Amino acid sequence: MADILSLAADNLLSPVILSFILGVAAALGRSDLSVPEAAAKGMSIYLLFAIGFKGGASVADHGVDGTLIATIGAGLVLSAGLPLVAFNLLRIMTKMSRVDAAAVAGHYGSISIVTFVAATSVLQGRGISSEGYMVAVAAVMEAPAILSALWLISTGGSDRRMDGTLLREILLNGSIVLLVGAFFIGLATGQDGLASISSFIVAPFTGVLCLFLLDMGLVAGRGLRDVRGSLGYGAVAFGIMMPVIGSLAGLAAALLIGLSTGGSVLLMVLSASASYIAVPAAMRVALPEANPSIYLTLSLGITFPFNLTVGIPLYVTLAQLATGG
Amino acid sequence: MADILSLAADNLLSPVILSFILGVAAALGRSDLSVPEAAAKGMSIYLLFAIGFKGGASVADHGVDGTLIATIGAGLVLSAGLPLVAFNLLRIMTKMSRVDAAAVAGHYGSISIVTFVAATSVLQGRGISSEGYMVAVAAVMEAPAILSALWLISTGGSDRRMDGTLLREILLNGSIVLLVGAFFIGLATGQDGLASISSFIVAPFTGVLCLFLLDMGLVAGRGLRDVRGSLGYGAVAFGIMMPVIGSLAGLAAALLIGLSTGGSVLLMVLSASASYIAVPAAMRVALPEANPSIYLTLSLGITFPFNLTVGIPLYVTLAQLATGG
Amino acid sequence: MADILSLAADNLLSPVILSFILGVAAALGRSDLSVPEAAAKGMSIYLLFAIGFKGGASVADHGVDGTLIATIGAGLVLSAGLPLVAFNLLRIMTKMSRVDAAAVAGHYGSISIVTFVAATSVLQGRGISSEGYMVAVAAVMEAPAILSALWLISTGGSDRRMDGTLLREILLNGSIVLLVGAFFIGLATGQDGLASISSFIVAPFTGVLCLFLLDMGLVAGRGLRDVRGSLGYGAVAFGIMMPVIGSLAGLAAALLIGLSTGGSVLLMVLSASASYIAVPAAMRVALPEANPSIYLTLSLGITFPFNLTVGIPLYVTLAQLATGG
Amino acid sequence: MKTHKAKRVVITIEAIMQKRLTDALESAGVTGYSILDVIGGSGRSGPWTSEGQISRASGMVQVICIIREERLDTLIDAAFDVVDKHIGVVTITDVEVLRAERF
Amino acid sequence: MKTHKAKRVVITIEAIMQKRLTDALESAGVTGYSILDVIGGSGRSGPWTSEGQISRASGMVQVICIIREERLDTLIDAAFDVVDKHIGVVTITDVEVLRAERF
Amino acid sequence: MKTHKAKRVVITIEAIMQKRLTDALESAGVTGYSILDVIGGSGRSGPWTSEGQISRASGMVQVICIIREERLDTLIDAAFDVVDKHIGVVTITDVEVLRAERF
C-alpha cells in the first residue's frame, strides 16, 4: 500500500502528469490558455507515428514469441466483452437511458491511446520492458467495442445502425491506420530505420507528450467545467470503478497468456482506458440520440485523469505482484 | 565602444537575429512567405513552456538566494512605474491623445517574453549565467503596467475601465499561466524532470527560436509596411529612447539588489522591452478608442527590433561594466 | 541492373519512402487520416529552412569552387529549356490542348524541392557528398520554366499573360525566399551557426521528412483517387518518361561542368522533378483556363512518386556509372 | 451588371457527417458547394469549441450551396435525409448572382 | 418541404470580445449560435491578417445566430451593449429555416 | 433599434487571387471587407479540400463586403474584372445593418 502511494506520488511528480494537471487547472480557472487545433492534431500524429514505429522496430528486433496471437485474441475478446459489463453496471448504478448507457459502454471497451503512451513512458522510466506488439493489440482493441455497443442497442429495436460506410470509417479511421502503418514501417525497417529517425521519434518524445497532455488537460478541464453537475454520483463512481474492473480483466488475461510484467501492465491499461477519439465519432454517426456530453465527460473528464494519476501506478503495482516481476 | 560594436556585430550575425531580419525583409519585399497562425502559436507555447521549465529547474538546483523577494518587488515597481515615465515622455515628444499615450505607456511597463528569451540565448552563448527565477520576475511584470495605464486614463475622466472579468483575463492570460505553470513544474521535478525532457526543451530550443523570430519578423515587417508614415518622428524616437531609459532603471534596481551580471541583463531587458501579447489584448478591451496600429507598430515594429539587434548587446556591455562581471 | 534493383529495394525500404506509401495507401483506401494544413505548412517551412541553412553552412565550410557559376547557368538553361521538350512531347503523346500542355510543361522545367530533399537524404544515407550550393541551384531553377510556359502560349495569341505583380509573386514566392534566405544565413554564420541549431535542423530532419511525406502521400493519393481515369495512357507515360529525359539532360550538364557524383545526382533530380508549389500557383493566375487537375495529378500523382521510389536510385546509379564515383 | 435570382442554402452540420451530406448532394445532382469551418458555437447541447480538439467527433462545418430556385427542392430533400436525425441547421436565403451560366 | 421564416444575424467582432458577446447573448436567452473564424479584412483601421499572429489582440470572429423574428430585438439589444464601443458589424437577413421546432 | 438597408456581397475566389481582388476593391474605394477561409468544396472542376495542402495554388476564400446599395455597382464592376476569367462565385443579398454611420 505504502508502495502504491509512493509510486503514485512518483508518477504524479513527473513533468508529463504535472503538465496535464496544469492544463486542467488553467481550464477550471477559466484562463484563455489554449493549444490550436492544428497543433494538437499535429502532436497526436507525431505520438501515434512514434509509438507505432517503435513497437514495430521492437518486434523486428526481439522477434515475435508464441503469445502474440493469444494476446491479439485476448484484446479482441476484452474489447467486445467489456462493453457488456459496462452496460449492465451503468443500468444498475445510474439512470441513464439504454442508448446513453450503450454509447458509454462502447467507449470503455475500446482504448485510449494516450493513456497507453503515458503508461509506456512510465514503464520506460522504471526500466520495465514490454512486448513490442502491444501496439498492435491496442489497434485491434479500438473497433470491436463499437460493434458490441451497437449490438446492445439493436437487441432493443429493429433499426440498422451499422452500414458499410460506417464500418469502413471505424476500421480505417485515421488513428488506427497511422498506428498500424507506422508499426509495419518499424517492422520493415527495424533497428536501422529506428536509428535513422530516433532523434525525432525517441529523444523528444516525452517532451512532446508533456505539451500534448497540457492540451488534453485543457480540453478535459473545459469539459468538466461546462457540464459540472450534469453527471450524477453514480456515473462518476462508474467512471472510476470501471477502469479498475477492466484492468483486472486485463490482468487475468495477461496471466493466462503469460505476458511479461510490462506487457501485463499495458494490457491492463488498454482494458482500463476509455476511448475519446474513434468511439465518440462512431457514436455521433450511429447513435445521434445519445448525449455526447455524457460519454465525453466520463471518458475524458473522469476516467482519463483517474488512469493517468492513480490508475497507472496501481496497475504497475498489481502487475508486479501478480507476475512477480 | 568598439566592444559594444563588436558585440552587436556578433549578435547580429547569429542565426536567431538573421532569421528575424529575413522575416522583416520578406515582408517589406511583399513576399507571400507566411507562417500559419497555428504554427506560430504552437511555437510560442513551446518557448514559454521551455523557458518556464528551465527557470524552475534551475531554481530547484541552485536554490533561492535572498534576492528573490527583492527582485520580484523591483519588477512590480518597474512595471507599475515605467508607464508613468513613458506617458509623460509621449506627451512631450508626440502629439498623441491622452488615451493613445496611456495605451502605449502600458506596453512599455510590461514585458516582451520573446525579447527575454532571445536575451537568455545570448547570455548562454557567452557563458554568462543568471538567476533562474528571472522567469518568475518576467511573469509578475506583465500585469501591473496595465493597471497603471488604466489609472492614467481614469484620472482624466470618471468611467470605470476595469472590471472583474478583465482583471481575471489579465492575470490568468494564457502566456502568464503557461510560463508560471511550467516554472512550478520545473521547480517540482528539478534536474530529473529536466533530464527527462531536455532533448525536447533544451537541445532544439535555439532552432525553434529562429523560426519563431522569422515569423515575428514577418509580422513586424507587415506592420511597418502597412503603417509606414503613420508614426511621426517623435514616436519613432520614443520607441528607441524608452527602452534605453527602461534598461537604465532596470540596471539601477539590479545594482541595488545585487543581482549577478546575467540577472542584471535580464532585468534590464524586461524593463526595456514592450509587450505585444498581453497588453494589446487588454487595451482592445479596456481602451477600444485607442488606436491599435500606434501601439502595435511602436512595440513590435520599432522597440522589438531595436532591442533584438542593438539593445541586448548594449545592455550586456553596460551590465558587465556596472557589475564588473 | 541487379544493382539498380537492389538500390531501389533499399530505397523503398527506408522509413521516408514507406511513410509516403502509407499516405498513398490510406488515401486510396479512403481512410480519414489527414494532416492539418497548418501542420503541413509548418513542416514545409522547417524543411526549406533546414535544407537552405545546411547548404549555406556547407558552402561557408568548403568554399565555392569554380563550377558554381557554371552550375547556376546550367540550372537556368535546363529550367527554361526543358518545358520546350515537354511541350512537344505532350503534343505528340497526348491530345491535350495547347494551354494545358504549356501549363504542364512549365511544371516539368521547374523543380520539386521535396524530391530534392529526399535525394539529399538518400545521398547522405549512402555517404555520398555533394556541393552545398546545389540548394542555390534549386532556387534559381524554380522560375525560368514559368516564363517559358507563358512564352509558349503567347506565341499562339497576343494577350499578355505576365505582369509586374505576377513576376514579383513568382520571384519572391515564399518557398524561394525562405530557401535563399536560409542559405545566406547559413553562409553568414557558417559552422558555428550550424552547431548552434543542429539539434533542430540536422538531428530530427529525417523524422520530420517522414511525416511530411506521409502528408504528401495523402494528398497525392487523394488526387489520384479523385481523377482516376481523367489522365489518358499517353499522359501517364509522359509523367514517367519526362523525368528520365530531364535527368539525362541534367546528367549531361553535370558531366560538362564536372560536378561531383553527389552534385550530378542532385542536378539530375532537379531536372527530373516537377513543381507542385510555385508553378501551379503561377499557372492558376496566368493560365486560369488550363485544367489544374491535369497538371497537379501528373506532377504530384505520377512523377513525384516515380522519382521518389524508382527515379532517385536510378539517377544515383547512372551518376555513379557516368562519373565513376 | 446583370444579376440573376438564386438561393443560398447554408447547412450547419457535424464534421463527421460532412462526407455523407456531400455524397447525398452529389447523388441528387448538386455538385456546387463550398465548406466553411465552424470553430465553436452553442445550442441545446451546450457550448463547444474546437480549440485543442483531436477527436473527430467534435466540430461542425457549414456547407454552402448557391443553387437555382427550381433545383432547391431536390437539394433540400437530399440534405434532409442526412440532417434529419442529426444535429444540423438548414437556412435558405434569396440571393442575386453574377454569371448565372455557372449554375 | 415546409420552411419557416426566421432571421439570420451575423455579428463580426474582435476575437477578444467573443466571450463577452456570447455571455451577453446567453443572458438574453439566446443559446443558439455558431462561430466562424475571420482570417483577415479591412476597415477604417486599415487591412489586417491573422497570418503568423500570436497576439490575442488581433483577429476577429463572426457570431451567427438563427433566431425567430419575435426574439430579434432582444438579441440586437444584448449584442449592441457589447458591440457599441467596439469594432463590430451587425447584419440581419431574412431566411427560411427547416425544422423550426429547433428555435 | 433602428436598422438601415444595405447589401452583403460574398465573393468566393481562389486564395491566390485574394490580393488582386482586395487591391481592386480598394482602388474602387471599397475599404470594408472581411475574409473567411473556405476549407473545401466542389464545382465543375470536381471536389477539393485544403487538408494537408502546402501548395499556394489550392484553396479558396470568401471575401465579404457590407456595402450601401448606391455603391454596389462600383464594387461589382471592380470585382468582376478580377473574377471574370477566374473561378469565382459572386452573390448579393439584402441585409439590414446596425450603425449605418460605419459604411
Ligand SMILES: Nc1ncnc2c1ncn2[C@@H]1O[C@H](COP(=O)(O)O)[C@@H](O)[C@H]1O
Ligand atoms: N439558432 C442557431 N443559430 C446558429 N447556430 C446554431 C443554432 N442552433 C444550433 N446551432 C449550431 O448547431 C450546434 C448544435 O446545436 P444543438 O444540436 O442545438 O446543440 C450548435 O453548437 C451551433 O454551432
Ligand SMILES: Nc1ncnc2c1ncn2[C@@H]1O[C@H](COP(=O)(O)O)[C@@H](O)[C@H]1O
Ligand atoms: N463594410 C464591411 N464589410 C465587411 N466587413 C467589414 C466592413 N467594415 C469593417 N469590416 C470588418 O471589421 C474590421 C474592423 O473594421 P474597422 O473598425 O472599420 O477597422 C475590418 O477589418 C473588417 O474585418
Ligand SMILES: Nc1ncnc2c1ncn2[C@@H]1O[C@H](COP(=O)(O)O)[C@@H](O)[C@H]1O
Ligand atoms: N454553386 C456553388 N455554390 C457554392 N460554392 C460553389 C458553387 N460552385 C462553385 N463553388 C465553389 O467554387 C469552387 C470552384 O468552382 P468550379 O470553378 O465550378 O470548379 C468550388 O470548389 C466551390 O468551392
Ligand code: NA
Ligand atoms: Na478499455
Ligand code: NA
Ligand atoms: Na518593459
Ligand code: NA
Ligand atoms: Na524539372
